[in-house]
Amino acid sequence: MTTEQQAPAPEIAVTRGRKAQPPIGGEVYEELLSRILASQIGPGGRITIDAIARELGVSQTPIREALHRLEADGVVVRTHMAGYRVAPKITREQFENLVEVRLLLEPAAARRAAERVTDDELAALRSVADSMTPSMIATSGERGYALFSQRDALLHDAIAEGGRNSFIRDSLARLHTHVHLFRLADHANITERAIGEHAEIIAAIGRRDPDAAAYAMRHHVEASAERFRTAFD
Structure with missing residues (x-):
């Protein structure tokens, strides 16, 4: 069924059978994003502001x-x-168009990062990567998958920033790649395999090896695409 043929989902009561704590600011964003990524609010589902405000106590x-x-x-x-x-x-x-654009831009961003990233930026990259662990996902409960997607986006943006090419970075930011991809599936192997691939990219950047960094990023984008393609099978 095409997007145009999909009927809007009914309005959804966004409750979980528990008393919600009162999140504010970014926490509200994370809460709503986690529900969408987990398909608790499906495509076409209506989001009622006053109902959510009452539930969250904000x-x-x-x-x-x-x-x-x-x-x-x-x-x-x-x-x-x-x-x-x-x-x-x-x-x-x-999806396929998105993958094509990523393959054009992200290996180039990783290559430039290996050539231009500062020691402080490299340390920040490693810090973000180190925070993306299976235990982080497990201990974060229902928000774990959404948190991983946000940190994934932060890591890729930091690599692009380290490459010092604002056109590449801005182009990648406008794609909103990670939100769109992580809406397709929530399988554990999507996060666990990405962790190892991220480590290879950062190791190559840390060695200041542009060819290896570009290759590792291309491998990551291609492997990620294969994992997400299962959502269409």
Whole structure:
């Protein structure tokens, strides 16, 4: 069934059978993102601001701020007189186009990072990578997968930043790659295998080996694409 043929999902009561703690700011964003990535609010599902505000025990302001941010990420869409709904997942064609663009940009970003990254930036890269562990996902409960996707995005952005090419970095940022991909599946092997691939990329950057860094990034993008393609099978 194509995106155009998909009927909007019914309005969803966003409860979990437990008393919610009152998150604010970025925590509201993480909460909503985790529900979307876990398909607790499916494609087309309506997001009711006042209902979520009551459930989380916060004002409508941080809810609206989170929704604006999710809209910028392409995760939710706002329609006239209908409020916010979860955006459709990307189609197979969009997915393949996204992979093609990543293969053009990300190996180049890794190559440049190996040539130009500072010692402080390299240390920051390693810190982000070290925080992305299976135990982090397990101990974070329902938010674990969303947190991993955010740190994955942070790691790739830091590599692009270290490459000192603002055009590559801005282009990758506008793709919102990680949110779109992580909406496709939530299998453990997607996160566990990525951890090892990240380590290879950072090791090559740390050796200041541009060819190895570009190769490791290309391998990671291609392997990641194979893992996510199962969502379309």
